[in-house]
Amino acid sequence: MQENKNQNQEVELDENHLIQIRKDKLKELQEQGKDPFEITKFNRTNSAGEIKANYEEFENKDVTVAGRIIAKRIMGKASFCTIQDSDEKIQSYVSINDLGEESYKAFKTWDIGDIIGITGFVFKTRTEEISVHAKEVTLLSKSLRPLPEKFHGLKDVDLRYRQRYVDLIMNPEVKETFRKRSQIISEIRKILDEKGFLEVETPVLNTISGGATARPFITHHNTLNIPMYLRIATELNLKRLIVGGYDKVYEMGRIFRNEGMDIRHNPEFTTIELYAAYQNYHDMMDITEELFQKCAMRVCGTTKLTYQGTEIDLGGKWKRVTMIDSIKEACGVDFNTINSDEEAVTLAKERKLEIPAGKETRGHIISLFFDEYVEKTIVQPTFIYDYPVEISPLAKRSPKDPRLTERFEVFIDGREYGNAFSELNDPIDQYERFKEEIAARENGDDEAGMMDEDFINALEYGMPPTGGLGIGIDRLVMLLTDSASIRDVLLFPTMKPLGSSDNKKINDIPENNDREEVIDFSKVEIEPLFKDYVDFDTFSKSDFRAVKVRECVAVPKSKKLLKFTLDDGTDTERIILSGIHPYYEPEELIGKTLIAITNLPPRAMMGIDSCGMLLSAVHTEEGEEKLHLLMVDNHIPAGAKLY
16 A cells, blocks of 8 residues: 555656656746747648548648647657648658757657647658658747646546646547537537427526426525525426427527436436427427437438447437337236236236336336336347336327327337427416426425426426427437446536535635545444344354456436446346445446445346345444445456465
8 A cells, every 4th residue: 555655656746757858848948039929820731631531632742730639759860750630640850951950959858748840841761651841940838747648548537638738638539529519519519400490598597496397406605595496497488489489499408407427327418308299209209210210310320320339320210109008028027918007016026127216107017017027138229119108207198098208208228219299289287297306306206397387387388299209319429439437428518526524615725635534423323233143153154255346337217226337357247236335326436346245136226136235334324324335446456365
């Protein structure tokens, strides 16, 4: 432990030394009247990508390029350097004969990471590499902090997300991901604009949270002295515009939900919602297929792609099946023959499914069965439609069965990618559903919706039959760029501040971090020690192992459970579920080394087999239970046995 601390200190000292050297170089330049930071403009004629793609056109012609030095070879009176701009990398040949002694001497002092401009003619080296023969070089910006030498191979993904600017510099594939994200968004806008949709903007701050089932972020407006909510959806305001007379509208923008974080969820994310008068949810299915297929062609050149090792075909007509029929196909249960809440609850208990409090209805049980038996099994694009009314407060009832709604969700590879309705336009029915949401909220469901009197008022003026669709842009980008985590497709994902804790603000951290933290244990209560002895042979049968967290996500429909994918030193991933979500967010635990009992029999939890138990330390403090996972030094390898 101490050795590792010393090594980190050495690295820090080395980096600080290098930074000081670069600052000294900058100071010298400033004293010579050559401060690069005084340059306000540089006239580039071409990008590296443009030159490389059209070499025949540029051969022997003068160009001016600019970018960051990422490689440099000094060879006496002639040198090579490689610069990187937003498009590509390109090599430059730099010699004392072309630049003169003074300029060449200055060039040799420049560092990897510096941003420079080069004017010269385009040629190919003897190794056929397209290059620029420099006639003039200009230092445009001094890099005071050295680039990581092997950033690409860095295992600390946390650092990549925190310092995205470095990630973009060092990893071209990351830059390409975000270029594709922009193309996807552009393609969606193009398709909808051509269909006559009007792009609009609606408020981010609202006096109530509405349009979805989710926990909102709450802020306060000082002048009005009222609480306000960051939007959890754009739905209600967009439907107000349909009432107002627009036939087709859409909005693409940020949504905010105060919920858990994992590889699929970020507190702020991007969606598109669109609404079309005189259309229904079947029309929305057609639009969904078109959007996905055309976006795939734009960024992948095909509708057949591979996502995390699974082959996905987005082409053609996608499968369409009702939620009830999908359950029947998966596990043989036909809810068309189950007509009461009591029957449904009994069936769920027979299957040992955990029914959340207040969800003891036929509709909620149907949803529970779908989550348990169907969702994870869907691989190819599939529309699941006709959802129970209990879980669809804003969707129109089905004329065939008023217990169901004209709603669908689209699933690909076990994940939901879009949600759509034939929109509810009956103000009386909508009012009653709002009242049910309020009742659920009063019973402790902080994700339930609020009453929106003004929206009811709008519906009373009359809204035409309308189809509505919402698609998660981030998940679509993940799919089309083969990205495992939502943070891979967000330029600046939400991260826990370094040095923060539950009861400390980042600015409150003392300057002297080497001082040992004083912890007050005076209010701690622990459980009495067991008085019964356990014989050594019984104890020794428990297999305690060090395990490393490869992935950690919140279990859907559960407020307590986290699902851990663990490396236990074998070739098989180990899944363990633990009810510690009230104490930890999933992102905090990825990469940690924990202690688990690995030879316990599998235990089904929320339909998932939990194969083992993670060890935690539990105590009570002022009547409140506190829990800490046992985390050990990351130098301990996965699978190491504890004795």
